[in-house]
Amino acid sequence: MDGVTKRTFDDAEDGLTVGVVASLVGVTIRALHHWDALGLVRPSQRTDTGYRLYTAADIARIHRVLVYRELGVPLNDIGTLLDAPATDALASLHRQRDQLRERVAHLQRMSNALDRMIEARKSGILLSAEEQVAIFGQHWQPSWVEEARDRWGDTAQWAQYAERAAGRTVEHWHQIADGVDALNAELAAAHRTGVAPGSDQANSLAERHRASIGAYFDCTHSMHVCLGRRYATDPGFAAFYDDIETGLTTWLRDIIDANARAHGITPESATWV
Structure with missing residues (x-):
């Protein structure tokens, strides 16, 4: 941590303005105002002229908000987490972790489906030549698929064919x-x-x-x-x-x-x- 940053943290004991804190933690002033309005992080001090100031404890709370936000926790739930007893917060974190894992699994399934779609658009059918003959019979010629792609690969019908093939x-x-x-x-x-x-x-x-x-x-x-x-x-x-x-x-x-x-x-x- 450089000297300027250290002095800024030290100065937080006397209170820091919203602009300084925004720069310090890497969020916008607008975001801090929004969190203040939600009651998520409210500056604890005021100047003689009424400007709100953030203390070191306030900044620490902001960092906790950032951690939860990075985990995908909705803002409306973060305040509850921050203020909840430790056991309740732990249970909520477990739920958030499970939801995040399900989201990751869902995204992986979507990625796999896109991979199949891309391959189907290129090859026409997600079967090897041997599988094609085994399924469609000895009369079947795997080259027909390549010929169809070369002839109709830019058509709406080929796109439909690939979409349906990708899911089979x-x-x-x-x-x-x-x-x-x-x-x-x-x-x-x-x-x-x-x-x-x-x-x-x-x-x-x-x-x-x-x-x-x-x-x-x-x-x-x-x-x-x-x-x-x-x-x-x-x-x-x-x-x-x-x-x-x-x-x-x-x-x-x-x-x-x-x-x-x-x-x-x-x-x-x-x-x-």
Whole structure:
């Protein structure tokens, strides 16, 4: 402690003005006035002209206020702590510590969630290539995720996909994959039995297929048509559906188009909206 500071503390026995104390303890004059109004720390002395002066005991109380404030204790509770019997103050400190630990744990959970969100935005799915194949089947190509990111990484749909992926566990992905497998089996059976595009059954299956896309992002009928068009023209997607049932890719595109038409969309001019 330098000589100036020491003399200032020594002078506190005779009382220090609010400006000097503010500079000494590192708070604003406005804060000291506010604490005075709350009854938290009131100057104990006055000059002959009525100016309030802080004593050494007052400054010590200010430092205790600063400690509690740093711990996150609300100002309205600090006064109670300072004036409470030792046992009551200890119990209150225990409560404040527990609340602080819970806040730290909450912030850590938020940080972890943000980490997952960042990683999901970059990678598209928080699964290794091996996990993807194990969950989605041997027909699945992990490169599809990278291709989708390169193509749609700046779109709102990719943002939705990443947000939903960030909150999913391996078990969640298993449930989604099981639902898709069951739907694909129904699509294949409907195609084998000659269900016609535009029929009630085909439209129902097309709607369920559109809903399955909703596990990743909100899919309009127009967007669904664009996806069906891509299934039919992309060799990877075509092979995926035709391996399930020969001709399934084209039939799936046709039922998607017919269902979209029933909802007022002209498939030939459909766009990604």
